[in-house]
Amino acid sequence: MKQYQSWGRYPKIDKDKQDIYHVYPDSFSFPDTNESATDAPLFLAYGQGRSYGDVCLNEDGILLDTQHLDHFIEYDKEKGILRCEAGVTFENILQLIIPHNWFLPVTPGTKYVSVGGAIANDVHGKNHHKAGTFGRYILKFELLRSNGDRLICSPTENSELFNATIGGLGLTGLINWVEFSLKKIPGSNIEQETIRFNNLKEFYSLSDESDKDWEYTVAWIDCLATGDELGRGLFIRGNHCESKKKHKFKTSKLSVPFDAPGFLLNKYTVNAFNHLYFKRPIKQFSVVDFDPFFYPLDSIAHWNRLYGKRGFMQYQCLIPTEHRETAMNEMIALIADSGQASFLSVLKEFGDIKSPGLLSFPRKGTTLALDFPNRGQKTLDLLNTLDTITLKYNGSVYPAKDARMSPDAFAQYYPNWKEFESFIDPSFSSNFKRRVRPSKK
Numbered sequence: 001m002k003q004y005q006s007w008g009r010y011p012k013i014d015k016d017k018q019d020i021y022h023v024y025p026d027s028f029s030f031p032d033t034n035e036s037a038t039d040a041p042l043f044l045a046y047g048q049g050r051s052y053g054d055v056c057l058n059e060d061g062i063l064l065d066t067q068h069l070d071h072f073i074e075y076d077k078e079k080g081i082l083r084c085e086a087g088v089t090f091e092n093i094l095q096l097i098i099p100h101n102w103f104l105p106v107t108p109g110t111k112y113v114s115v116g117g118a119i120a121n122d123v124h125g126k127n128h129h130k131a132g133t134f135g136r137y138i139l140k141f142e143l144l145r146s147n148g149d150r151l152i153c154s155p156t157e158n159s160e161l162f163n164a165t166i167g168g169l170g171l172t173g174l175i176n177w178v179e180f181s182l183k184k185i186p187g188s189n190i191e192q193e194t195i196r197f198n199n200l201k202e203f204y205s206l207s208d209e210s211d212k213d214w215e216y217t218v219a220w221i222d223c224l225a226t227g228d229e230l231g232r233g234l235f236i237r238g239n240h241c242e243s244k245k246k247h248k249f250k251t252s253k254l255s256v257p258f259d260a261p262g263f264l265l266n267k268y269t270v271n272a273f274n275h276l277y278f279k280r281p282i283k284q285f286s287v288v289d290f291d292p293f294f295y296p297l298d299s300i301a302h303w304n305r306l307y308g309k310r311g312f313m314q315y316q317c318l319i320p321t322e323h324r325e326t327a328m329n330e331m332i333a334l335i336a337d338s339g340q341a342s343f344l345s346v347l348k349e350f351g352d353i354k355s356p357g358l359l360s361f362p363r364k365g366t367t368l369a370l371d372f373p374n375r376g377q378k379t380l381d382l383l384n385t386l387d388t389i390t391l392k393y394n395g396s397v398y399p400a401k402d403a404r405m406s407p408d409a410f411a412q413y414y415p416n417w418k419e420f421e422s423f424i425d426p427s428f429s430s431n432f433k434r435r436v437r438p439s440k441k
């Protein structure tokens with residue numbers, strides 16, 4: 001039976017306390033309720049549950065499962081414009097468009113996300129420095145509000161609601177369908193260069209040097225290395241290129257079948273893995289298929305079970321450029337010292353391209369994302385300390401990855417919330433919203 005949880009599997013939601021409604025195209029309408037009644041049900045759309053924390057959870061409320069909103073509506077192969085229902089996944093879209101040399105304008109590190117979810121978190125990818133966020137490519141969408149209104153939102157029609165819904169964490173209503181523009185590519189391959197770097201300084205110079213000529217850049221870092229090697233890692237940059245063979249879509253055969261025992265991930269196993277990964281022989285230049293380049297983790301189904309029954313938390317922050325070296329040094333040293341981090345640590349420079357969303361996370365600076373197995377209070381304490389560093393340097397934390405930031409931290413990270421509040425649908429809420437705005441529904 002489908003489980004409605006988030007990717008980090010924390011917090012755990014009692015399945016009896018979260019009702020599920022399936023949304024079908026055109027036939028869905030909200031039940032008549034008196035929204036001012038204190039016991040009126042609160043709704044939240046659910047895409048593919050690929051958010052790590054609690055933005056896609058709604059304990060004591062109703063989740064609107066959008067998996068049946070899975071139809072393509074219109075596809076202009078000449079202009080590269082696609083209209084589809086909001087539950088369509090990036091995987092479905094790639095299968096449709098790759099044969100015609102179109103690509104997603106922006107994609108996160110998994111293709112198992114829905115278009116609605118990608119808008120609600122205004123997702124970013126390895127091309128943020130060139131392309132900004134997914135929200136920039138949205139031409140229009142239909143938003144169903146709980147009072148029954150179906151509103152077309154675009155940069156020129158209901159434009160304020162358009163901007164609030166992009167990055168609006170699902171709180172402005174249910175997105176029914178979306179129209180957005182695609183990106184032309186020469187073929188389904190990527191020419192990739194992988195470069196080892198020995199510390200953060202080298203990362204920054206590689207990143208700055210790559211911004212102009214490389215569409216995609218990202219780095220994997222060993223967050224347990226210290227001293228002169230603090231922030232060492234592998235820098236990966238790539239551009240689309242032609243492919244002689246037709247791309248074959250495959251489904252992953254590898255899967256983590258059950259929850260791994262909690263002790264599997266500890267500082268010794270992670271240290272050994274990081275060391276081997278960093279020192280392994282690398283091929284500097286290669287031509288690779290787009291799938292492993294963009295979605296390496298998708299090749300192992302249910303990899304989140306590696307963290308055991310208690311789940312895990314991701315911390316993804318953004319530090320503005322002027323503080324990037326000092327702040328990252330402080331953070332990575334603290335993380336290395338704690339011995340708590342896992343092996344998946346990613347560093348990326350965001351560009352100076354404004355996101356359309358009122359609450360969008362990306363802005364110019366460095367983003368660091370890393371996973372922590374859930375070890376209870378010890379993990380929460382570490383992440384709270386990371387928050388004090390992020391706050392000190394005027395940074396912010398990504399709600400799509402969060403399950404624990406405090407209301408105070410949220411208020412400082414997202415000062416636009418006050419403006420945003422007036423666009424929230426009164427019958428919509430989420431665990432995330434109730435946590436960061438505890439006095440409200």
Ligand SMILES: Cc1cc2nc3c(=O)[nH]c(=O)nc-3n(C[C@H](O)[C@H](O)[C@H](O)COP(=O)(O)OP(=O)(O)OC[C@H]3O[C@@H](n4cnc5c(N)ncnc54)[C@H](O)[C@@H]3O)c2cc1C
Nearest residue numbers: 047048049050051108109114116117120123124169170175
């Ligand atoms: C391996 C992995 C890698 C990732 N890499 C990145 C990355 O590189 N960049 C990045 O930005 N993110 C990344 N993410 C996070 C992921 O892209 C986002 O959390 C995305 O929003 C998940 O989409 P979803 O369909 O699973 O939505 P869900 O997680 O189900 O929901 C997310 C939000 O969207 C809302 N929502 C969903 N559908 C609708 C709808 N129809 N109408 C209104 N609101 C809706 C929900 O209410 C919720 O608030 C990654 C996640 C994973 C697991």
